[in-house]
Amino acid sequence: MISLHQINKTFNRGKVNEVKALEEIDLQISEGEFVVLIGSNGSGKTTLLNTISGAIYPSKGQVEIGDQNVTKLPEHKRSRWIARVFQDPLGGTAPELSILDNFRLAALRTQPKRLTIGINAAFKEKVRAQISQLGMGLEDKIHQPMGTLSGGQRQALTLIMTTMDQTEILLLDEPTAALDPKSAEVVMETAQRIIRENQLTTVFITHDLQEALQYGDRLIQMHRGAIRRDLNSEAKKALTYEELANWFK
Amino acid sequence: MIFYLSALILGLCLSAMGLGIFITMKIFRIPDITTDGSYTLGAAVTAVLLTQGWSLIPVLGVSIVAGVVAGVLTGLVHTRLKIDALLAGILVMTGLYSINLTVLGRSNIPLNNVDTIFTTLAVFKKNIYNELWVGLLFLGLLSALLAYMLRTDFGIAMRATGNSESMTRAMGINNNRMKIIGLAIANALTAISGFLVAQYQHFTDINMGIGIVLVGLGSVLIGDALIKWLGIQHIWLRLIFVMLGCILFQMVLAFALSWGVNPNMLKLVTAVFVLAIVGIPRIIKSEKP
Numbered sequence: 001m002i003s004l005h006q007i008n009k010t011f012n013r014g015k016v017n018e019v020k021a022l023e024e025i026d027l028q029i030s031e032g033e034f035v036v037l038i039g040s041n042g043s044g045k046t047t048l049l050n051t052i053s054g055a056i057y058p059s060k061g062q063v064e065i066g067d068q069n070v071t072k073l074p075e076h077k078r079s080r081w082i083a084r085v086f087q088d089p090l091g092g093t094a095p096e097l098s099i100l101d102n103f104r105l106a107a108l109r110t111q112p113k114r115l116t117i118g119i120n121a122a123f124k125e126k127v128r129a130q131i132s133q134l135g136m137g138l139e140d141k142i143h144q145p146m147g148t149l150s151g152g153q154r155q156a157l158t159l160i161m162t163t164m165d166q167t168e169i170l171l172l173d174e175p176t177a178a179l180d181p182k183s184a185e186v187v188m189e190t191a192q193r194i195i196r197e198n199q200l201t202t203v204f205i206t207h208d209l210q211e212a213l214q215y216g217d218r219l220i221q222m223h224r225g226a227i228r229r230d231l232n233s234e235a236k237k238a239l240t241y242e243e244l245a246n247w248f249k
Numbered sequence: 250m251i252f253y254l255s256a257l258i259l260g261l262c263l264s265a266m267g268l269g270i271f272i273t274m275k276i277f278r279i280p281d282i283t284t285d286g287s288y289t290l291g292a293a294v295t296a297v298l299l300t301q302g303w304s305l306i307p308v309l310g311v312s313i314v315a316g317v318v319a320g321v322l323t324g325l326v327h328t329r330l331k332i333d334a335l336l337a338g339i340l341v342m343t344g345l346y347s348i349n350l351t352v353l354g355r356s357n358i359p360l361n362n363v364d365t366i367f368t369t370l371a372v373f374k375k376n377i378y379n380e381l382w383v384g385l386l387f388l389g390l391l392s393a394l395l396a397y398m399l400r401t402d403f404g405i406a407m408r409a410t411g412n413s414e415s416m417t418r419a420m421g422i423n424n425n426r427m428k429i430i431g432l433a434i435a436n437a438l439t440a441i442s443g444f445l446v447a448q449y450q451h452f453t454d455i456n457m458g459i460g461i462v463l464v465g466l467g468s469v470l471i472g473d474a475l476i477k478w479l480g481i482q483h484i485w486l487r488l489i490f491v492m493l494g495c496i497l498f499q500m501v502l503a504f505a506l507s508w509g510v511n512p513n514m515l516k517l518v519t520a521v522f523v524l525a526i527v528g529i530p531r532i533i534k535s536e537k538p
Contacts, residue, residue, distance in 0.1 A: 055418075079421035086415060094412035098482075101405045105420045113406040113422070115398065143482070 095147030152183025260496030286345030291443025316440025324429030
C-alpha cells in the first residue's frame with residue numbers, strides 16, 4: 001500500500017543547523033497493516049509520517065501509494081487515500097465550526113466541495129449515529145462549536161471523522177500525547193475498532209511503550225533518521241515491556 | 250431626521266464592503282487593504298459606463314468582475330509569491346490608483362442626469378425613501394446570497410480554511426486556492442459598494458476610497474462585538490449584524506458632523522473611533538489578571 005524508496009530528507013541544507021532527518025529509508029507497508037512507529041525525539045518519526053502524508057517532500061527518493069508515484073503530490077491531493085489524526089487535538093478539527101460542519105467536511109474528504117447545501121436531516125442522523133458509538137453523549141451537541149470540547153473529545157471525534165468518507169490509510173501522530181490516561185484509552189480503543197472494521201493501513205507514532213506493545217501488528221524503531229529495528233507480528237507479540245524499554249537505554 | 254436617514258442609506262451602501270471585510274478579516278483572518286482600491290475601482294467603472302449609457306445589470310457585472318480581478322491579484326501575490334497579505338494588499342491598492350485614474354480619465358465624474366439603481370427601482374414619491382428601499386432590497390438579497398453560499402459544502406470549506414489550515418489540507422482543500430477565491434469575493438463585494446455609493450452620491454471621485462478600509466474594519470468590529478455579545482451562531486444573522494455595524498458606524502460619523510465637527514476632521518474622527526473600538530476592549534481585558 002505504501003512504499004518508500006531510499007528516502008532522504010535534509011533540513012537547512014548547507015547551513016550550520018543542517019539536520020539529516022531521514023537517511024536512506026526503505027519501507028514497504030502492505031494493505032491492512034497496522035504499524036507502530038517508536039523512537040526517541042528527533043529520530044525522524046514525524047518526518048517519516050509527514051513524507052507519507054505529503055506535508056513535506058523528500059530531498060531524495062520516491063514515495064508510492066498503491067501503484068502511484070506520489071512523491072510530488074501535495075498533501076491536499078493525497079487526502080483521497082489518507083486520513084490523519086494530529087498530536088495537537090486542535091490540528092484535526094476547525095474549532096469555530098460546529099461538530100456538524102466538521103463532519104460534513106470529513107464526509108467530503110475525497111470529493112469536491114460543491115455550492116450545494118449538503119447538511120440535511122439524513123446527514124445529521126448519520127453523524128449522530130456515528131458519534132453515539134463513542135458513548136460520550138456528544139450526539140446531542142452536534143451544533144456546538146468544536147472548540148468548546150475537551151482535547152479527548154476532539155481526538156475521539158477526529159477519529160470518527162476519518163470514517164465518514166472512503167479511507168485507506170490512517171496516520172496517527174501521537175494522538176494521545178496531550179490526553180489524560182482515561183481519554184487516551186478511549187481514543188486508542190476507538191482507533192483500534194475503526195482500523196479493524198475498515199481494514200485500514202495504519203501508521204501510528206507513540207512514545208507510550210505500553211501502547212506500542214498493546215496495539216498494532218508490526219513495530220518499527222527509528223534512530224537518527226534510520227530504521228533500527230523492524231519486528232513482525234510474531235516477534236512483536238513475544239516482546240516484553242522490559243526488552244522494549246531496554247531499546248531506549 | 251433626513252440627515253440620519255441618509256447616513257443609514259450610506260451605511261447600507263457600504264455594507265457590501267463590510268460583508269467583504271467580514272470574509273477576509275473574520276473568516277480568513279487576512280488583513281486585506283486592497284479595499285481602498287477596489288472600492289474606487291467599482292465606483293469608477295460604474296460612473297464611466299453609466300455616463301456612456303450602459304444599463305444597470307451589465308454595469309453591475311463589470312464592477313463585480315473588476316473587484317474579482319483586484320482580489321485575485323492580491324491573492325496571487327500573497328499565496329504564490331508568499332508575500333505578507335498586508336503588503337500584497339498595499340501593492341495592489343497602490344497600483345489600482347493609477348488604473349482608477351485611467352478608467353475615470355480625470356479626477357471625478359458627476360452622475361447627475363443618468364438613471365441610477367435608485368431611480369430605476371423607485372416606488373415612492375420621495376427620493377430618500379426610494380434610496381432606503383432599494384438599499385434594503387439590494388443588501389437583503391446580497392446578504393441572503395452570501396449566507397446561502399457560506400452554508401453550502403463549499404462555504405463550510407471556506408470557513409474552515411481560516412480556522413485550521415492543517416485540518417483543511419487533510420480534508421483535501423487547497424488552502425491557497427480558497428484564499429484567492431475568498432479575496433476575489435471580498436473585493437467583488439467592495440466594488441459593489443463602489444457601484445452603489447457612486448450612484449447614491451451622484452459622483453465618483455478618485456480619492457473617495459482613501460481610508461475606506463478603516464470604515465469597513467471599524468464597522469465589522471462593531472458588528473462582531475454585537476455578534477459575540479449576543480452569542481449569535483446563525484450565519485445570515487451574523488451577516489445582518491455586520492451590516493448593522495456599518496450603519497451604526499455611519500450614524501456615529503453623522504452624529505459627529507451634526508455636533509459641528511469640521512468635515513475636514515472626519516478622517517481623524519474615523520481613525521480615533523476605530524482606535525476606540527479596537528482599544529477599549531483591550532484596556533478592559535488587561536485590567537483582569
